[in-house]
Amino acid sequence: MSDTVYDLVIIGSGPGGYVAAIRAAQLGMKAAIVESGPLGGVCLNVGCIPTKSLLHAADVLDEIGEAKRFGIKVGDVAFELAGAMKHKDNVVKASTEGVAFLMKKNKVEVVAGWGVVAGRGSVHVKLTAGGERTLTAKNILVSTGGRPRPLPGAPFDGQRILSSTDMLTLKETPGSLLSIGAGAIGIEFASMFRAFGSEVTVVEALPRIVPNEDEEVSAELEKAFKRRGIKTMAGVKVEGLDTGGEKVVVSLVDSAGKPQQIAVDKVLVSIGILPNTQGVGLEDAGVTLNSRGFIETDGFLRTSAEGVYAVGDCTANTPWLAHKASAEGILAVEHMAGQSVTPIDYGKIAGCTYCSPEIASIGMSEAKAKEKGYEVKVGKFPFSANGKARAIGQNRFGFIKIVADKEYDEVLGIHMIGPNATEMIGEAAIALSHEATGASIMHTIHAHPTLHEAVGEAAHALEHGAAIHI
Structure with missing residues (x-):
């Protein structure tokens, strides 16, 4: 047995696990994090961060392809995948080193190895460097994430x-x-x-x-x-x-x-992910998994086993989003600490797709709102009529769409496709979390010239049947 009793031992250092460790330290809890791979999990190493690094290279190429429109003459342009991959690797390295720094700064012990829940308040670790160790904890947080799901009958071969x-x-x-x-x-x-x-x-x-x-x-x-x-x-x-x-x-x-x-x-x-819930001792510890192997949790991220919580992609019936996992990690730790917390409203978490044009959305789609029995009204505004989008040459496609309840004017969903949509969705998230109405968004004065003006214009269309600039 370990000679140290931790307030919290976390299995997995992705955006759910490492954020939970930091919040635990801020609350005065003694925390340890068990990780068999590089710090940061899928998101920092083979997910969000590296893909966005490569997508930026794609955006730069597209910008160069349009340079002539802006009076810029460009000579022969050659793309080297190796160079883009090197940039990606440098970004990943800086990000994982950043997590290591945060662990050290917050006095979170990092234990390199494979962690298994070995009973109430016990995590057994097969150490990467050899040997074994058992950590004793008042609470355990499982944040083991997921992995890509193969097509049935056609396993990944890493080549084609x-x-x-x-x-x-x-x-x-x-x-x-x-x-x-x-x-x-x-x-x-x-x-x-x-x-x-x-x-x-x-x-x-x-x-x-x-x-x-x-x-x-x-x-x-x-x-x-x-x-x-x-x-x-x-x-x-x-x-x-x-x-x-x-x-x-x-x-x-x-x-x-x-x-x-x-x-x-x-x-x-x-085609989705498989949860990393096998070989972690969950079922033997009394943790309930659903038919697909994801962990069942309640609104406070507690599993069916006393003292065991779970967050992130390994949990059931919630979106596979890094920012959701971080929010869950904070909530779970604050609940362990006895703070008053409110379960997450999973219907009000923004989702982003970083293609060209970008997509971002939060809340209900028009069809989903109608399915739930709302009588809806819709306001739309295209980027083709937005001055800033014209100025930057990003006005060919895209729009802002606001879906609201016709009776009470409550905003039910905001949907965006177009330039910088993944940044602008922040305004929509604030709107839904604060139960904004179409009128309140319309009366919020949006700076000019900005892409954000399209949100205000869509709200004007929602309230008055037509936007100003179309």
Whole structure:
């Protein structure tokens, strides 16, 4: 047994785990974090941060391609994937080193190894450096995250059938790429590698791409992707992958029921995640998992086992978002500390997709609001009529859409597609968390000239049936 009793031992150092450790230290708790890999988890190492680093390279390439519009003459432009990957690696290194610094600053002990819940208040660690150690804790927080889910019958091979993690280590830009799955991950890589020079196809089993977004957003992205030369196919059933030849042959049935075959150099499978909940001792400790292996928790992130909490992508029925995991980590720790906390409203968490054009949304779509029985009103404003979007040459596609309850004017959802949408969604998050009305957003004076003006214009359309500038 350990000669130290911790207030909290955390298994996993992703954005749920390391943030929870910092908050625990701020509250005077003695915390340790057990991690078998690099600090920062998926998000910092093979997720959010590296992909956004590469997406910035894609954005720079697109900007250069448009330079002539702004009177800028550019000579021969060559893209080197190795250079973009080096930038990505440098960003990841700085980020993980930043987490290590924060652990040291907050006096959180980092134990390198594989942690297993070994009973009430006990975590057994197989140390990376050899040997074993048992940590004793008043509370345990499981933040083990998830991993890419393979296509049934076609496991990842790291060469031609690729996970999102594999995509981050490519040595050359593929001539052709097909993404199976048109959620955030598949769409971001499709957008990125089209900018890098690949011929890109995206297929989606559900009736439309980015199926979690408002239907009008899906339609607008499809138009934008078509202009960029990205082929999208929705309502598609993938029948199989043949890797026996020079190219991967993807057999599918399209939305009309017609069999097709598409031959490509690489296939990205982005159909969701599997939880990292096996081999962690959860079931033996009395932690309930759902049928898919995700951990069941209550509103305070408690599991069915006393003293064991869980946060992040390993938990059931919540969105797979890094910022959600961090919020959960803070809430769980504050609950352990006896503070008064309020369960998270998962319907008011912003989601972002960093393709070109960007997508961001929060709250209910128009269809979802109607499904829940609301009589809704909608206000929209296109970026084609926004002065700042024109000035920066980003006015071809995109809009702001506000969905509100017709009776009480409460804003139910805000949906964005267009330039800087992933930054502007912050205003929408404040609006929903503070129960804003369409009128209150309309009467908020938005600075000119900004992209944010489109939010105010959409609110004016919501309240008065028409925006000012269209």
